[in-house]
Amino acid sequence: MFSSNGATWKTILILAIYTFIVLVCWEKFPKFSWTTVVTTPMNPKFSTEISTISTISKSPKKRNVTIYAATTYYHDLINSDFVLRRCPELKEFCKVTNKFSDADTADAFVFHSRNFYETSHTLPLLKNIRKPDVPWIIWNIESPSHEKLPGEKNLFNWTMTYKRDSDFSARYGALEKLNKTSNISLEEIWSFKNKTATWLGSNCETPNHRFRLVQLMIQKGLEADIWGSCGKPTGLCDGVLKQTEPCVLDLIRPYKFYLAIENSNCKDYVTEKFWKSLEDRMTVPIVLRRKTVQDLGVPDSAYIAVDDFETLDEFIQHVIKVGSDKNMYLKYHEWRKDYRVIFDNGFYGWCQLCRRLQDPEEVKRNRKSYEDVERWHSFEMCDDNYTIKFMTK
Numbered sequence: 020m021f022s023s024n025g026a027t028w029k030t031i032l033i034l035a036i037y038t039f040i041v042l043v044c045w046e047k048f049p050k051f052s053w054t055t056v057v058t059t060p061m062n063p064k065f066s067t068e069i070s071t072i073s074t075i076s077k078s079p080k081k082r083n084v085t086i087y088a089a090t091t092y093y094h095d096l097i098n099s100d101f102v103l104r105r106c107p108e109l110k111e112f113c114k115v116t117n118k119f120s121d122a123d124t125a126d127a128f129v130f131h132s133r134n135f136y137e138t139s140h141t142l143p144l145l146k147n148i149r150k151p152d153v154p155w156i157i158w159n160i161e162s163p164s165h166e167k168l169p170g171e172k173n174l175f176n177w178t179m180t181y182k183r184d185s186d187f188s189a190r191y192g193a194l195e196k197l198n199k200t201s202n203i204s205l206e207e208i209w210s211f212k213n214k215t216a217t218w219l220g221s222n223c224e225t226p227n228h229r230f231r232l233v234q235l236m237i238q239k240g241l242e243a244d245i246w247g248s249c250g251k252p253t254g255l256c257d258g259v260l261k262q263t264e265p266c267v268l269d270l271i272r273p274y275k276f277y278l279a280i281e282n283s284n285c286k287d288y289v290t291e292k293f294w295k296s297l298e299d300r301m302t303v304p305i306v307l308r309r310k311t312v313q314d315l316g317v318p319d320s321a322y323i324a325v326d327d328f329e330t331l332d333e334f335i336q337h338v339i340k341v342g343s344d345k346n347m348y349l350k351y352h353e354w355r356k357d358y359r360v361i362f363d364n365g366f367y368g369w370c371q372l373c374r375r376l377q378d379p380e381e382v383k384r385n386r387k388s389y390e391d392v393e394r395w396h397s398f399e400m401c402d403d404n405y406t407i408k409f410m411t412k
């Protein structure tokens with residue numbers, strides 16, 4: 020206790036001079052260790068100030084980082100080559116490992132939601148070695164209708180999903196505005212389009228009844244070929260992971276329209292089939308709700324939405340009209356002059372993650388914890404019954 024103001028000021032002055040000397044030594048003689056400073060008995064208020072000052076005076080250093088993948092990705096082992104395919108240059112400083120022995124020294128942990136069950140034995144150990152500056156990330160590319168995220172509270176710091184409000188993006192694709200108008204020939208597109216509509220589907224029973232909707236469209240007069248396990252066999256071209264195979268491209272390219280109706284009707288949930296039909300397949304995608312695609316920044320003229328029409332019949336009449344009128348049809352390809360398609364397949368976020376981890380200050384600045392990540396993922400996100408209203412009139 021200080022008995023008078025004079026004594027207090029004297030003490031503060033002495034402490035301030037002492038602090039100043041310590042700081043000068045700290046800057047001039049790197050061997051003068053931090054431990055010496057904090058163990059010196061002094062007013063805790065001053066030691067807090069010192070630590071603030073020293074943080075500011077030291078420039079943030081970029082570091083090499085290791086990310087531990089605690090699960091597989093649909094049974095595929097996760098490593099740098101697999102997940103940094105969009106940014107191979109980052110492998111220089113960013114190592115992705117699935118070895119449990121690397122977990123202890125890793126700078127971040129990633130869990131793929133669908134494979135989270137694989138951690139049933141390791142999770143308690145991982146929790147034991149968990150450090151506050153090592154963020155845990157949940158990675159997911161499925162909609163809430165098909166995937167529940169782990170229910171445990173405050174388990175994850177960051178998210179990597181297709182949702183736009185994720186910390187890192189696991190989007191399936193995007194459009195990027197070109198700086199210069201491209202000279203793409205729309206006439207050429209028309210020249211190889213001699214079939215109407217198609218759908219390549221391997222998941223026939225979905226909560227939003229999309230297969231029934233497609234069947235109803237055909238029944239009501241839409242010319243559409245269904246390929247895959249829901250329709251005619253395609254040999255080796257069927258399946259979500261086959262989306263980039265050349266045989267799929269050859270199969271789909273002659274069609275004018277692609278039924279890019281997702282397996283569930285959820286906010287931001289637009290998958291590879293939509294982006295692929297825009298990209299090299301050069302088809303006009305047909306989606307269920309305009310709003311969902313609009314939110315992702317796709318120009319309105321690039322696709323047809325079922326919900327632009329009062330009834331399924333009106334929608335089908337429109338598709339038939341557009342398909343038989345070259346000028347009308349090519350209007351749906353005009354956007355190609357101003358944009359290019361980026362096909363991501365859910366890996367883009369890994370590049371963003373490496374870059375953030377590289378700077379420990381960035382990690383601290385983004386300190387965060389999802390109290391209920393499953394609610395964040397699913398609450399009021401889907402309306403699978405939305406499809407039904409087009410089946411009843």
Ligand SMILES: *[C@@H]1O[C@H](CO)[C@@H](O)[C@H](O)[C@H]1NC(C)=O
Binds near residue numbers: 081082083111112
């Ligand atoms: C990071 O790793 C590279 C080799 O990949 C090495 O050349 C470099 O010195 C490392 N940098 C740091 C800060 O450790």
Ligand SMILES: *[C@@H]1O[C@H](CO)[C@@H](O)[C@H](O)[C@H]1NC(C)=O
Binds near residue numbers: 195196197198359
């Ligand atoms: C457009 O220009 C900017 C700035 O030069 C560049 O960063 C961007 O990659 C360019 N976009 C495309 C699609 O080339």
Ligand SMILES: *[C@@H]1O[C@H](CO)[C@@H](O)[C@H](O)[C@H]1NC(C)=O
Binds near residue numbers: 202203204
């Ligand atoms: C577009 O321009 C490039 C050169 O910039 C040229 O090679 C190509 O043939 C042009 N394409 C068309 C369809 O005019």
Ligand SMILES: *[C@@H]1O[C@H](CO)[C@@H](O)[C@H](O)[C@H]1NC(C)=O
Binds near residue numbers: 213214273
């Ligand atoms: C469309 O054109 C391809 C060749 O480009 C041909 O093999 C196919 O039979 C044609 N289909 C129809 C429906 O005309």
Ligand SMILES: *[C@@H]1O[C@H](CO)[C@@H](O)[C@H](O)[C@H]1NC(C)=O
Binds near residue numbers: 154382
């Ligand atoms: C991660 O979450 C845990 C638990 O909520 C928290 O203690 C820790 O500070 C968080 N770390 C980061 C980097 O956000």
Ligand SMILES: *[C@@H]1O[C@H](CO)[C@@H](O)[C@H](O)[C@H]1NC(C)=O
Binds near residue numbers: 404
């Ligand atoms: C969807 O509709 C079915 C039957 O029409 C009903 O049983 C179900 O509760 C509805 N689901 C939602 C989420 O409203």
